[in-house]
Amino acid sequence: MAAEQFDEALKRVLVHEGGYVNHPADPGGATNKGVTQRVYDGWRRRQKKPLASVRHITATEVAAIYRFQYWDEIRADAMPPGVDYVLFDGAVNSGPSQSVKWLQRALGVVADGIVGAATLDALDRHRDHDALIADVLSRRLAMLENLRTWPTFGKGWSRRVAEVLKHGQAAAMGSVGPAPSWSKEGAQRARIEDIATAPAPIGGSAGAVAGGGSAAVILKQAQDTLQPMVGSGGWLDTIFAGLVVAGIVVAVGGAAYGICASRRNAKVAAVVSGEAKADLSALPSLGAAA
Incomplete structure (x- = not known):
């Protein structure tokens, strides 16, 4: 048989x-x-x-x-x-x-x-x-x-x-x-x-950059350097304020990237492992032309 x-x-x-x-x-x-x-x-x-x-x-x-x-x-x-x-x-x-x-x-x-x-x-x-x-x-x-x-x-x-x-x-x-x-x-x-969507890098050096790692460190160092010199209302205050805003943007951007990357990787993992499912009702009718 x-x-x-x-x-x-x-x-x-x-x-x-x-x-x-x-x-x-x-x-x-x-x-x-x-x-x-x-x-x-x-x-x-x-x-x-x-x-x-x-x-x-x-x-x-x-x-x-x-x-x-x-x-x-x-x-x-x-x-x-x-x-x-x-x-x-x-x-x-x-x-x-x-x-x-x-x-x-x-x-x-x-x-x-x-x-x-x-x-x-x-x-x-x-x-x-x-x-x-x-x-x-x-x-x-x-x-x-x-x-x-x-x-x-x-x-x-x-x-x-x-x-x-x-x-x-x-x-x-x-x-x-x-x-x-x-x-x-x-x-x-x-x-x-x-597979069309490759896993997004979220670990190692790529993860550090994505999470604002190296950029955030540089911005923090610049803020610490300028901190003693601000408060007079001059151009240094403007630069310092810009660095603070930039630091916030990097942190938020890194967090957003991490969330998106995690979701993307979860989707890729589901497809690779066979966990993901599709709707079979979308399959063509066998009476239709090939």
Whole structure:
């Protein structure tokens, strides 16, 4: 049964992945049937074979790479129908670790990206696979929406997630979902490394400046130097007053930056860890044109 589940899942994933693609905006580079040139090179080396263009990859090599690189990596043979396919498609498109994190967050276990005993036990105890699949895919969609390549590939990725959702839930109920479709955008790699908003620096020297550290120290030293000479109403008083105001501005600005940076970093962390969720109702209708 496990072999049949792999064959069916692979058949669907290969439709989503399509044939040879070398999109200039895709950070993964040349890809054929979802296998990047880098992965294919590694596979050929392990098989003691000379390197070749991924354009010429064989069906046998594709199946072997997918099972080794993705299916076995997420331990899909130990997962129920529907869930295995959803995790498998996510692993192919965004990497096994990221796909597993979405599942682990949905199950409420430690999101370390590795399927172990705790993850499988939680999966065994989660009986509503239909709801679990929706939860996993809402987290996948949240990551996709936060990638810098979303404006370019978002439409295709959204449709892919919609199709994975429909078939995954159907498979969980013992049925079959709609036939998958291919789009150039949907086949592009979606890696967490391409997140649009990088963490803001709030520690070390950057944090000191952000919090008014070095600037505040300089202003305070200037104030202390001028303090004994002010009070006569001359130009020194004006300078001193300006330094006081500047110190306040630096302090307030630093505090504001710290708050904004913390919020930004929390958002990035939520996306990376699989905690962030998106609204699946925004997914396209499968009856719409691709």
